[in-house]
Amino acid sequence: MAKHAVSRRNFMGGMAAAVGYLSTRPTAELWAQGGPAAVAAQRARGPMSAEMYDRMVKISSNENNWGPPESVMKSMNAAWKYANRYGYPDGGIVQAIADHHGVKPENILLGAGSGEILDVVGTTYLMGGKKAIGCDPSYGSVYQHATAIKADSIRVPLRADYSLDTSKMIELANQRASEIGFYYLCNPNNPTGIVVPKDEVKAIVEGLPKDMPILIDEAYHHFVNTDRYETAVPYVLEGRPVIVARTFSKIAALAAMRLGYAVAPAPIIRQMRPFSMGSINVLVKHGGVASLKDTAAQAEVKRKVIDLRTKTTAALNAYGYDTIPSETNFFMVHLGRDVQPVIQAFREKEISVGRPFPPMTQHLRVSIGTAEDMDRFVAAYKQIFPAKSQTNFAAR
Numbered sequence: 405m406a407k408h409a410v411s412r413r414n415f416m417g418g419m420a421a422a423v424g425y426l427s428t429r430p431t432a433e434l435w436a437q438g439g440p441a442a443v444a445a446q447r448a449r450g451p452m453s454a455e456m457y458d459r460m461v462k463i464s465s466n467e468n469n470w471g472p473p474e475s476v477m478k479s480m481n482a483a484w485k486y487a488n489r490y491g492y493p494d495g496g497i498v499q500a501i502a503d504h505h506g507v508k509p510e511n512i513l514l515g516a517g518s519g520e521i522l523d524v525v526g527t528t529y530l531m532g533g534k535k536a537i538g539c540d541p542s543y544g545s546v547y548q549h550a551t552a553i554k555a556d557s558i559r560v561p562l563r564a565d566y567s568l569d570t571s572k573m574i575e576l577a578n579q580r581a582s583e584i585g586f587y588y589l590c591n592p593n594n595p596t597g598i599v600v601p602k603d604e605v606k607a608i609v610e611g612l613p614k615d616m617p618i619l620i621d622e623a624y625h626h627f628v629n630t631d632r633y634e635t636a637v638p639y640v641l642e643g644r645p646v647i648v649a650r651t652f653s654k655i656a657a658l659a660a661m662r663l664g665y666a667v668a669p670a671p672i673i674r675q676m677r678p679f680s681m682g683s684i685n686v687l688v689k690h691g692g693v694a695s696l697k698d699t700a701a702q703a704e705v706k707r708k709v710i711d712l713r714t715k716t717t718a719a720l721n722a723y724g725y726d727t728i729p730s731e732t733n734f735f736m737v738h739l740g741r742d743v744q745p746v747i748q749a750f751r752e753k754e755i756s757v758g759r760p761f762p763p764m765t766q767h768l769r770v771s772i773g774t775a776e777d778m779d780r781f782v783a784a785y786k787q788i789f790p791a792k793s794q795t796n797f798a799a800r
């Protein structure tokens with residue numbers, strides 16, 4: 405245990421020294437954190453048939469393995485009759501989202517997934533070579549998009565306990581304000597699952613230059629179970645330059661249907677709107693409204709995720725492997741060895757687990773699937789890894 409604690413410190417210290425607080429990564433490494441890398445790795449492994457895909461235990465992309473509830477399926481199915489139309493009744497999705505947050509429709513921008521919202525923020529505020537400032541590792545898509553549009557990013561390593569170094573980020577954002585297009589905060593953070601406490605979010609909102617846009621990615625908001633955390637939507641109501649990104653991909657199980665949105669002050673929404681595609685399909689507009697109404701179904705998903713995450717991490721801890729305490733539908737386990745061959749070993753057992761998240765290359769990110777998925781994962785883990793003497797990360 406002591407040995408591991410030291411190596412963890414060395415790892416973070418080495419990372420800070422190697423990267424410095426001001427990091428600009430080459431494109432290849434940026435891609436290695438996100439979707440395109442996963443696609444490239446998939447290509448290298450060869451095509452996967454639909455049958456193979458269906459058989460796989462899919463715990464790599466933080467999806468909702470239970471699928472949409474009956475209420476959502478019913479309302480999407482009823483919307484098929486509009487499939488041949490351009491102008492059609494859309495179920496009132498924008499108003500429904502605005503009502504859900506106590507804001508006005510002018511404060512909402514829909515996206516084909518919150519991924520589109522993140523890109524739209526990048527395109528709106530980074531053009532001309534500005535930089536996004538955020539932590540590392542985090543949801544890499546923001547930094548990849550910055551690279552893709554010939555902008556850049558400033559990335560601040562996580563602290564030794566994997567929390568976000570928000571004070572360092574505030575300091576840098578002030579020092580280099582003229583270079584920065586927006587501030588990115590993923591809360592809870594992906595891939596670690598750790599929340600940024602509400603007092604730190606307040607310090608960010610109050611400590612940044614007055615007009616600096618702050619993108620707060622709350623993709624995993626619905627799974628959080630601690631009152632140390634709070635949504636940042638009230639800052640939008642205060643008129644702060646805060647953009648909250650939300651998605652129907654996770655709690656609402658609509659990842660392939662593509663629906664997300666931004667909540668922001670109206671002038672910010674007006675700046676961003678020209679860069680959005682507006683290509684949201686009719687089925688998901690109706691499904692999204694039904695999902696917002698079905699609070700019981702969402703509560704049930706949250707309950708199952710927390711229960712299965714607790715059981716799975718307890719099993720790994722008892723087997724001797726540390727896990728990072730998570731507030732999301734995924735967690736990270738410290739393997740003590742390189743993750744890439746481990747991903748392959750799981751793949752051979754028809755279990756798809758998370759990609760590498762450099763520089764945390766000895767951690768595996770595991771999404772929470774159904775009880776059966778998690779049983780298969782734990783059984784495979786025990787075949788791949790030997791038991792170790794018990795450690796307890798949470799107690800340290």
Ligand SMILES: Cc1ncc(COP(=O)(O)O)c(C=O)c1O
Pocket residue numbers: 465466516517518519520543590594621623624650651652653659663664
């Ligand atoms: C932190 C975070 N933000 C945004 C997204 C994008 O999700 P989507 O485009 O499906 O809404 C993801 C997807 O995994 C994510 O993890």
